[in-house]
Amino acid sequence: MLTFLELETRLRECAELHERETGAPPDLNRRILARVAITPASEAARPTVKRDVLLSALVAAAILALAIVITVGVRSHFVQPPAPVKPAPAPTPSAPAVPGSVVLINKIQLSSGQVGWLNAARTTPAGPSVVFKTTDGGRHWQQRLQWDGPGAQQMLFQGDDGVVVGQGGVPLFHTTDGGGHWQRMSLPQIVQGEAAGTIYFRNSREGWLLAYTAETYSDAVCAPGGCPSLGVFQTTDGGLHWTQTAKLKPMEVFPGAHLQGPLRFWDGLNGWLVGDSGSQGLPTVYATHDGGRSWRGASLQSPQLGSDESAIIGEPPHFFSREQGLLVVETTVLCQAGACPSPQPTPRSFLYTTSDGGDHWSAPAELPPMGTFGFNRVFFLDAAHYWMVGGPNVASTVDGGRRWTVHRNVVPTDLFLNQPVFSSLSDGWVIATSAKAAVPTIGLYKTTDGGAHWVAVPTPSFDQVP
Template sequence: MERKPRAYSLIKTLFVLVALATAACHREVAMPPLPLRNITLTDKFFDVWPTSPTRAFVVGDRGKVLLTEDGGRNWKRIDIGTQLGVFGIQMTDAENGYLCGQDGLVMRTRDGGKTWKRLDSRTHLFIFSLSFPDANHGFLVGDRALVLSTTNGGETFTKRQLQKLFPPEIADYALPYDEPVLYSTRFVDVDHGWVVGELGRIWATENAGKSWQEQQQMLVPQYKYPLGPNDDPRFKDFLLPTFFSVSFRDQKHGAACGLEGWVIQTDDGGKNWRFAHQADKPGGPPDTLVPGAPHIPARDPLFSIDLFGSDQGITTGLTGTVLRLQPNGAWAHDTSVPAIPFPLSQVRFFDAQHGWIVGYGTILYTEDGGKTWRFCQG
């Protein structure tokens, strides 16, 4: 008869111990949640646009838009109401700005970036770049040779394609060269602008996009790429490396960069382009490599380029590559930028002293013209 009370007592004791342990566990996990970080290693930042020496917008994957007012020490996330990737952003003044991205995404702000409204771009193609010389006039480029333009701040868009029309007798053979992707555009004013993209295409306009002219022809004889057994000599001028980014300091001086790590430059608005040489170190002599020739050392692709100040320039690329324009005209690895083994998508300077570099999990800021860079956290 004693077994029942003893068994009941044992069960009761175990129940009390479990209850105490459960209560203890509850006390342990009742901790405040960790703050949500605005910048993580998994972020993919594609563009940055500074609006003052210390204020800048950064955009990236999954609809992420960040704003800093203090040189990157603190960040605020802006909800734009979409999870689509944002590839480009530009503020035309303190209140007006635009962004673009996946699935034909084009958005506009009229209140300094606090709120964003999606516009009817009339396309679902990826839009990779945009350039607005003022609040009303803008150009956007993307997949399948897409060019969008607006003259009324995005209320309506005109859509066209920038691609070469081949003679009927070779049109069927030219299918691999149809509808090249356009990756970057830059307008220095309403009339003068450039577009670069796949297959080394360069287009320019001097009349606000009413007509366009190809400009890459000067590069073809400079690019000593040997024809392969399957290369049709009729399309030799389509064997140039793809260009991902273009920048112009003014109507005359411009540069572009791209797939094979080459930088091209012009001093006459693109009538003549040339491949720029690189140096093994800052201040070193330019190399003597011939673009496109066999046995050229592999170079990282360059994703962005920015000409700033009166004579400065920086380009960024894969595996943290950063090249800087040297006084002798060559581009050399910039040793002042921290070594980062991640793609660096975009570089933009607000003025000769204040600039930004963004990439995968990375935001860098300088306030001394690039002599030193600070990692931004948030």
């Protein structure tokens, strides 16, 4: 298992090797390594949520992210203005899929009972990633956009106006004609190409970005050469223009926290960020009420856990107004020294609410047991109507989570459901994945009666995507 110091050494070697071979933009090496140095490396080892497995995944993700950052940074050293992007052509015969790759449905959005969007991508660093659209409830799909790289972090459409956000904001596309034509947008010049922050769009026009900038500051915590400042940026035109609303010293504002957690904003003043310190226990939920100029952290009361359980935030904060919001915490197995208990405890979910804009959060309220653990399992249509999925089961509430109706085995029992989305009280979609197949099979199901019954929806073919 790599230690933090070993990971930092490997990242340093990668950065220096790349700089020698390709001539990276000025200061890129120092800025990458300064980011690594922001989080203290001296924390003692401790039992965590399947920590060995998760840390291995994070190490791999960090190395991949470094490669993406360097590549994008080199390409964006010569900054181009936002350019129109032609819609992806209709699929034509092409070479077979990359051997060993799998096509996964990454994001879905249901605009109405008939109009929906789907982002799928191959499980290779180069993708490709494709956005498809249906106007007849999934019977037929049209390819609307394609790019090289991982799947979308966010995909949001309101009528013909839409935005597709890549990981960390790269790439960023905007359309005003239902995907017929696209314009590729740029991140703020000061963070251009780095994809090193957390980004969120409230709608297809309003977005926020927290990202490290080229400016640095020095204090007793920073590595030699200084730490990068953290900028808060806002756009109101889909990413065409960005305004910096705040400049922060991250170690003072978010002490010890990793700033890649979920970001949410309700309006130009009120926003929330989940900042995970990497230590045992639930992350801190930070709130701002002045557009990101200042932040206040709120701790969550841990649910009662068994000796073989730990808790993590399974769903980011979701707000229905400036004051009223909620989030979901999940339990998972607590492994120590690589050893996990057997049999493993059944995963549980807990709902937290706030009525003061996230400055304080309620005690946890346990949700119905749904079986298989996973992220993106809850959808909130409004303050009263939620849906939650787990395994082949769907649960719904019409009173803000006080009472639930559970529909069991609504799809074949060898499938587990993920990412439910609803456009109304009746119409919804959900992603279904085979639980036992060596190569996952991904499908799509829809309901027209609020989740009691589901039928399979044809998914677009990826076989002819270049």
